[in-house]
Amino acid sequence: xxxxxxxxxxxxxxxxxxxxxxxxxxxxxxxxxxxxxxxxxxxxxxxxxxxxxxxxxxxxxxxxxxxxxxxxxxxxxxxxxxxxxxxxxxxxxxxxxxxxxxxxxxxxxxxxxxxxxxxxxxxxxxxxxxxxxxxxxxxxxxxxxxxxxxxxxxxxxxxxxxxxxxxxxxx
Numbered sequence: 001x002x003x004x005x006x007x008x009x010x011x012x013x014x015x016x017x018x019x020x021x022x023x024x025x026x027x028x029x030x031x032x033x034x035x036x037x038x039x040x041x042x043x044x045x046x047x048x049x050x051x052x053x054x055x056x057x058x059x060x061x062x063x064x065x066x067x068x069x070x071x072x073x074x075x076x077x078x079x080x081x082x083x084x085x086x087x088x089x090x091x092x093x094x095x096x097x098x099x100x101x102x103x104x105x106x107x108x109x110x111x112x113x114x115x116x117x118x119x120x121x122x123x124x125x126x127x128x129x130x131x132x133x134x135x136x137x138x139x140x141x142x143x144x145x146x147x148x149x150x151x152x153x154x155x156x157x158x159x160x161x162x163x164x165x166x167x168x169x170x171x
Contacts, residue, residue, distance in 0.1 A: 006146070016127070029078050030113045035060045037114060039073060039080065040124030045097030046071070046082060050116075053125040056082055058114030066093065066109060071116040074107060082116060 015033070022031035030037050041054045049071065050056060058073045066072060066085060073082045074095070083104060087094040092106035129135040 009143075016130075029075060029080055030058075030073065032060060032114075035114070036117075037073075039082065040127055041082060043097075045099050046084070047099040049084075049098050050082065050119055051121070053122050053128075055120040055124040055127065056116045057118055057120070058082075059117050060112075060114040063109030063112070066112065066115065073113040073116065074111045075113060076105075076107075076111070080113070 083095040
């Protein structure tokens with residue numbers, strides 16, 4: 001039971017490691033695992049639906065499945081945007097950030113990376129922090145403290161049981 005946080009943390013680290021390696025090797029700005037990709041939102045262009053620091057999970061899908069109102073992620077060069085589809089004209093999609101005054105340039109569906117499936121508020125702030133040297137050092141320190149105190153508490157519990165057992169025999 002005490003290993004559940006460690007297993008979860010390991011999965012997060014391994015997934016992050018996979019996406020980092022995949023991005024470096026393939027030069028793809030939005031690497032995916034089984035068609036899914038987690039992305040941290042850095043701007044306020046989609047407020048109030050999505051705030052900076054939120055994590056969005058996108059999923060790639062066929063072009064004909066995109067419709068007006070969908071929040072999608074697309075590439076403009078090497079820059080990634082997450083905006084809402086507001087219109088479709090002659091096979092091109094018009095997108096706009098909910099908090100923007102103007103629409104984006106019309107784009108074809110081949111630029112879409114995926115549709116936003118769900119949003120996890122503010123978890124992206126932790127992800128961005130953990131990718132920095134101070135965040136990595138903090139994580140390493142927390143893991144060391146966890147292992148040290150886990151062992152300490154297990155030993156203390158064993159000593160307490162032994163003492164309780166000795167007192168029980170004397171009575």
